[in-house]
Amino acid sequence: MMNPIYINQNEILKRYKQPDKFTHKGIQGHALIIGGSYGKMGAVCLSSKACLKTGCGLVTVFIPKCGYEILQIAIPEVMVVTDNQEKFISDITFDIKPQAIGIGPGLGLEIETQQAVYKLLQTNKIPLVIDADALNILSKNKEWLPLLQPKTILTPHPKELERLIGKWVSEEEKMAKTSTFSKQCNLIIVMKGAPTRIVDGETIYENTTGNAALATAGTGDVLTGMITSLLVQSYEPINAAILGVYLHGLTADIALPETGYQSFIASDVISNIGKAYLSLENKDYNIL
Numbered sequence: 001m002m003n004p005i006y007i008n009q010n011e012i013l014k015r016y017k018q019p020d021k022f023t024h025k026g027i028q029g030h031a032l033i034i035g036g037s038y039g040k041m042g043a044v045c046l047s048s049k050a051c052l053k054t055g056c057g058l059v060t061v062f063i064p065k066c067g068y069e070i071l072q073i074a075i076p077e078v079m080v081v082t083d084n085q086e087k088f089i090s091d092i093t094f095d096i097k098p099q100a101i102g103i104g105p106g107l108g109l110e111i112e113t114q115q116a117v118y119k120l121l122q123t124n125k126i127p128l129v130i131d132a133d134a135l136n137i138l139s140k141n142k143e144w145l146p147l148l149q150p151k152t153i154l155t156p157h158p159k160e161l162e163r164l165i166g167k168w169v170s171e172e173e174k175m176a177k178t179s180t181f182s183k184q185c186n187l188i189i190v191m192k193g194a195p196t197r198i199v200d201g202e203t204i205y206e207n208t209t210g211n212a213a214l215a216t217a218g219t220g221d222v223l224t225g226m227i228t229s230l231l232v233q234s235y236e237p238i239n240a241a242i243l244g245v246y247l248h249g250l251t252a253d254i255a256l257p258e259t260g261y262q263s264f265i266a267s268d269v270i271s272n273i274g275k276a277y278l279s280l281e282n283k284d285y286n287i288l
């Protein structure tokens with residue numbers, strides 16, 4: 001494996017941009033989060049709330065009908081567009097103009113949902129984060145990979161990565177296969193785990209924040225919302241991935257003294273994003 005570039009505060013401060021004093025919600029950007037199915041609407045709640053809390057101006061979700069009230073009640077700041085189907089997504093249509101899309105949390109694997117993803121990939125030209133069931137749909141339909149725009153961000157956990165690139169027998173082989181896949185398809189791969197590594201062709205970044213408290217339901221859904229938020233705020237895809245992964249891990253480091261490893265939940269990531277940002281500005285929470 002090539003020596004990784006460690007993602008520490010120094011690397012982050014080279015990339016982090018403070019919001020302009022005169023910015024407004026239009027400039028801060030509009031994100032679209034697509035996901036959810038019956039029983040997995042929480043994934044979209046977590047992802048869209050994290051997206052807003054990472055600084056974008058507007059967030060819309062595209063979800064099946066059954067999630068309408070859940071979303072509107074859980075997060076009044078988020079706007080909702082619904083599919084015609086009750087329990088899963090069957091056709092992704094919207095008349096908003098988001099600057100980036102995050103797709104996958106809670107999406108499910110229905111055949112109609114797979115076709116809806118195919119249709120989106122055929123026409124989509126804006127930056128995209130692909131996670132969870134959207135990754136699993138791609139793994140089932142690898143011939144769709146060439147439809148992805150250059151530098152699309154994929155955020156697999158180890159099982160999702162295996163579905164995408166096949167099994168490996170060593171850490172070295174895993175990294176080599178991921179690097180080849182990233183290069184061949186011109187994609188950014190966020191290999192989630194301990195530690196999370198970001199692969200951009202032959203360049204490998206290794207995150208230095210985060211801990212085992214993150215091993216809990218929904219923390220990956222939150223990461224998808226955070227990276228999507230940074231994309232709409234005009235970060236280059238590689239910088240959105242790097243900053244998103246770093247801030248996400250930092251929330252767990254900040255919260256740990258209060259929550260311990262066991263009681264930390266995905267909502268605690270969201271509620272500590274503010275402190276994670278503040279630590280970059282040397283205000284109050286400079287814990288590193």
Ligand SMILES: NC(=O)C1=CN([C@@H]2O[C@H](COP(=O)(O)OP(=O)(O)OC[C@H]3O[C@@H](n4cnc5c(N)ncnc54)[C@H](OP(=O)(O)O)[C@@H]3O)[C@@H](O)[C@H]2O)[C@@H](O)CC1
Pocket residue numbers: 039040041042043044104105106107108132133157158159160192193194217218219220221
């Ligand atoms: N509240 C909600 O609505 C929530 C909704 N969610 C939604 O559910 C959907 C399914 O997503 P999912 O990730 O739970 O299922 P799946 O892809 O089968 O992978 C699970 C298997 O992968 C493995 N594995 C995972 N991490 C690993 C690691 N670090 N290191 C090693 N192995 C690891 C592990 O395999 P094992 O070790 O058991 O063989 C595990 O059993 C998706 O849409 C998601 O967004 C969830 O986000 C939860 C909250």
Ligand SMILES: Nc1ncnc2c1ncn2[C@@H]1O[C@H](COP(=O)(O)OP(=O)(O)O)[C@@H](O)[C@H]1O
Pocket residue numbers: 132157192193194195196210211212213214215216217218219220221222223
């Ligand atoms: N032991 C650990 N140490 C550090 N980070 C972890 C650990 N376990 C999980 N994580 C992080 O938690 C997140 C889990 O994502 P994922 O498996 O997609 O969860 P979910 O699908 O439930 O949202 C990833 O960002 C991963 O890097």
Ligand SMILES: [Mg+2]
Pocket residue numbers: 131132157220221
């Ligand atoms: Mg996940």
